[in-house]
Amino acid sequence: MGFGKGCHLHLIDGSAFIFRAYHALPPLTRKSDGLPIGAVSGFCNMLYKYVEGNHGPDAPTHVAVIFDKGSHTFRNDMYDQYKANREAMPEDLRPQIPLTRTATEAFNIACKEKEGYEADDIIATLAVQARAAGGRVTIISSDKDLMQLVGDGVEMLDAMKNARIDRDGVFEKFGVYPDRVVDVQALAGDSVDNVPGAPGIGVKTAALLINEYGDLDALLDRAGEIKQPKRRQTLIDHADQIRLSRDLVQLDENTPLDFTLDDLEVQDAKPDQLMPFLAEMEFRTLTRRIADQLGVEAPEIKEPEAPQDAPEAPGFDDATYEHVENADQLQAWIDLIYERGYVAVDTETTALNEMTADLVGISLAVNAGHACYVPLTHKQGGDDLFGSDDLAEGQMPLETALDMLKPVLEDDSIVKIGQNMKYDAKIFARLGIHVAPIDDTMLLSYALHGGLHNHGMDTLSERYLGHTPIPIKPLLGSGKSAKTFDQVPLEDAVKYAAEDADITLRLWQLLKPQLHRAQVTKVYETLERPMVHTLASMERSGIKVDRDTLSRMSNAFAQKMAGLEDEIYELAGRKFNVGSPKQLGEILFDEMGIEGGKKGKTGAYATGADVLEDLATVHELPARVLDWRQLSKLKSTYTDALQDHINPDTGRVHTSYSIAGASTGRLASTDPNLQNIPIRTEEGRRIREAFVSEPGKTLVALDYSQIELRILAHIAQIPELKQAFDDGIDIHALTASEMFDVPLDEMTPEIRRQAKAINFGVIYGISGFGLARNLRIPRAEAQGFIDRYFERFPGIRTYMDDTKAFAKEHGYVQTLFGRKIHTPEIGSKGPRAGFAARAAINAPIQGTAADVIRRAMIRMPAAIKELPAAMLLQVHDELLFEVDVAAVDDLIGVAKDVMESANDPVVHLDVKLTVDAGQGQNWAEAH
DNA sequence: GACATCACG
């Protein structure tokens, strides 16, 4: 039947079905092989229910399920930030996408998509064609972007709520009728799709304006007539951006299609097509139900439970670890991997530093207890004390192995599982292999158990598998005679390396299914897993450090220290090791008889900076020691040590970030730590002059302004603080003004300083004692400040009490993004409880800030990919970039925007995030 | 390897 009057076309938004199915269901897997099929299952159930419900007089005559195809559409060409905020697709959903197409076809329903277009465009085109032919259309979706199509026989149906949306329904949602929906969306923008719109204008205001002026063009032409000055200026300033937004939300009604409406005629399901598919997916209930309904026999679905088919996972004693020594054997493993769809991978290397380490061998595991090791560059042993450079027997050539594994490691449909995958990914990246997609057992554990224990393989294996891994120490030895892994005999290496892959696989099988129940799937997918490649790339970039600058500083420091040492010996009356706190304490308090020495728990005198600062008022020696210590610190930790970290190949310093090190979600930087480069003192700050850009490039530093206090203002709902941040008022001055009843214009630096200490104290779970010590004021006075603070900002007290209560009840606290930080000691008795309570108060604030910058970092590579720029470092609330001089402004524009909107769209903040920018030839200038 | 100290946010 040709499509025409009396016909009724149903257009189903396929992607909406898929995502709804994915999020509504736990992560089901196919019983026989573990293939994730939760979303496919939900999708099929929805299709089934849809078909079932279509027997009334209103039944469709034509139907199609429309899908998105490809991530790049013509809208990205118009605006490169379009949908740039979108979260990456969850790893276990990706392999299910093609199966939803197969499912649609199995139901004998037309299944349509087109490269470079969104499903919405195809839906628009078909709806317009159907309307022109005189038929009716129902769009099955609740996507507001489709509402512009409603009217003249086109309606929407929200399948979840079973609610029809007609012209009046659209008016309810947008305040305008469908023909003006695009205008309203252009003004209001959309944070989910990252359509900019007009800043500060939402749907309500947009509708008001459109209704007053008729349409968007008229509004923009006559923007000068708008009474409200702020609104007027916004529309004038952002006219181009608003027009661009309109083009982005306007659906393309002329999508070129290679089929016609006639091709979409409804057809009965064919059992011989549908039943085999359902059986193959092993949907037992659905297969039976549909078979009954179609009046056919349900195909048998084998239960893979027979012991000979799938033996119980062997214990570690019964595991088989294979030594792969040629291409045929490796090919057999690759075949196994493709059968499975996933593989645990581990690399063995010559060192712990992945920027300098060389690959020695690769281990693989596909089943618990079934793993192999592929040694590649093990050296020939021998009596020779120095070993031999000759390769050991029983190895295939490195090149051959990499050529064979590269397609697997880069295959979209094979999940590569690792423990601390960033390490392996960097090793492979240096060999030209981009490992993806990946899963990481360390990060699974971090998302599930953050705060409970560390997430190293030994810990996880002991805790969750009850197995102590083979220790590496006996294989490598220690001290001067320590070997590297390429000198380990193959027999030992196979056992050790294959076991690591085996453990990793077992941990993955155990931990991955727990994400959903612990409700941390989103945390893992959006805050942990994507960090692996983002950080790997930053670490590989490194930052240029000028050796000569450091070396000169080291010499200068050495000279000054020598001078200070002479003075110190003079003052002390004898020589001693200035670097020894023990000796210093004895000199000060025993020999020189200075009063007030306090011994710590180990019986030694305390000689920390705070103690020496107090003593500096009564004697010169402590002041000299303080100066000496500062120089000693700068020299040993920075100017000397950093030189050793300059990579000879790149001339740059490559730190390593631990993703799962800090309990709150912060990163930590090691080897070297580039998150604690001095800045607070002028002398220390000059060390940053050694961190430089390449010629023709500039360093750009972008840092969040007061992000933790902003988050506190939001979480604790403090109206005064929120207002101050909105108005751009100095937050510490504002706090001081509120607390001490001093008007802002009479603020003194001293009062402000005290308020600042209190603000920070609050973030840390303030105590009278701590504040008193910090401000060096009597404890009672400090307590008075705190009382006043709570009085002025009662939300803070509520937040602290609520957070402690939550931690006690649940054993964890959460960030705004759902990250859990466990607080196992919250119920302790004694001082431990105090520690735990303060940590619990701090964690949601520090952790939310950490989540925000993680989100910014994850989005950054895509956002700046067209720019000659690289993201180099993260320092908790700061990102450092290196960019061609000519592109500095572009970079600042894009990166700042990504950072300031990093919370969108999943978390709304009442307080805006602002980012300050700096630039220069070195890090001192850029900051 | 524990401890004290001090660099950062």
Add this chain to the structure above:
DNA sequence: GACGTACGTGATGTCC
């Protein structure tokens, strides 16, 4: 009434 006490990190040197 006494505990102890600001949150989160990593690197270095001393001393046992």
